[in-house]
Amino acid sequence: MDQIKSILTGFAACLYPPRCPVCGEILYPADQRICPECVKKLPVITGPRCVRCSKPVEKEEAEYCYDCARRSFLCERGFALWRYDRVTAESIAAFKFRGRKEYAAFYAQEAVRLAGGFLRRYRPDYLVPVPLHRRRLAARGYNQAALLAERIERLTGIPEIPLLVRIRNTRPQKELNDKGRCQNVDAAFALSQAEWRRLPGIPKTVLLIDDIYTTGSTVEACAAVLKTAGIEHVMFLTLCIGRGF
Numbered sequence: 001m002d003q004i005k006s007i008l009t010g011f012a013a014c015l016y017p018p019r020c021p022v023c024g025e026i027l028y029p030a031d032q033r034i035c036p037e038c039v040k041k042l043p044v045i046t047g048p049r050c051v052r053c054s055k056p057v058e059k060e061e062a063e064y065c066y067d068c069a070r071r072s073f074l075c076e077r078g079f080a081l082w083r084y085d086r087v088t089a090e091s092i093a094a095f096k097f098r099g100r101k102e103y104a105a106f107y108a109q110e111a112v113r114l115a116g117g118f119l120r121r122y123r124p125d126y127l128v129p130v131p132l133h134r135r136r137l138a139a140r141g142y143n144q145a146a147l148l149a150e151r152i153e154r155l156t157g158i159p160e161i162p163l164l165v166r167i168r169n170t171r172p173q174k175e176l177n178d179k180g181r182c183q184n185v186d187a188a189f190a191l192s193q194a195e196w197r198r199l200p201g202i203p204k205t206v207l208l209i210d211d212i213y214t215t216g217s218t219v220e221a222c223a224a225v226l227k228t229a230g231i232e233h234v235m236f237l238t239l240c241i242g243r244g245f
């Protein structure tokens with residue numbers, strides 16, 4: 001059986017060889033996850049960042065970004081690896097819409113490397129992927145946030161649990177402005193009762209996993225559901241984030 005499985009895996013690797021998450025070329029040797037040259041093109045956030053959402057801020061002394069200084073959020077803390085730019089936008093679009101599921105392995109490896117301090121500090125009990133509506137899931141075949149969360153679980157041992165469901169099939173957030181984004185995701189999520197019942201108790205801290213953070217309206221809508229259920233701390237981890245000034 002194992003032999004058949006490994007033959008099938010090898011066959012799949014020939015048909016769908018893993019590709020670089022930046023240039024999209026076939027990786028050689030195939031056990032690499034990114035080209036050595038392409039890794040340098042990723043805009044890792046290194047300078048001063050907002051203490052709440054981790055967006056890059058212009059000045060070292062600025063504690064919060066423009067958004068976080070002006071309103072309060074249910075999600076207390078968050079971490080993003082990269083700025084949202086041409087390179088990351090293209091990579092994530094291929095991951096989400098063009099079947100490049102293998103990128104999850106590289107993304108998770110980088111998430112654990114760059115957000116290691118954040119994870120050790122806040123010690124989430126569970127990783128909760130931002131869900132897709134079942135119709136969109138059926139059309140796409142996979143939820144990219146769940147793939148990412150599963151890979152992070154493998155590397156950290158923090159269990160991934162699909163604690164949320166999307167009950168409204170909302171329009172893609174990228175098509176909307178700030179106000180529209182909030183209204184769009186309002187009441188879009190609910191607790192998965194089946195998953196909730198399986199928990200040994202109410203978790204203290206959960207970490208939402210998603211690909212992109214823009215205005216934060218998606219993670220806020222998720223946090224509202226989780227906090228109403230009694231979870232004390234809700235945080236987020238995303239691959240990309242916009243600028244904070």
Ligand SMILES: [Zn+2]
Binds near residue numbers: 020022023025034038
């Ligand atoms: Zn490359």
Ligand SMILES: [Zn+2]
Binds near residue numbers: 052053055068069244
């Ligand atoms: Zn912020």
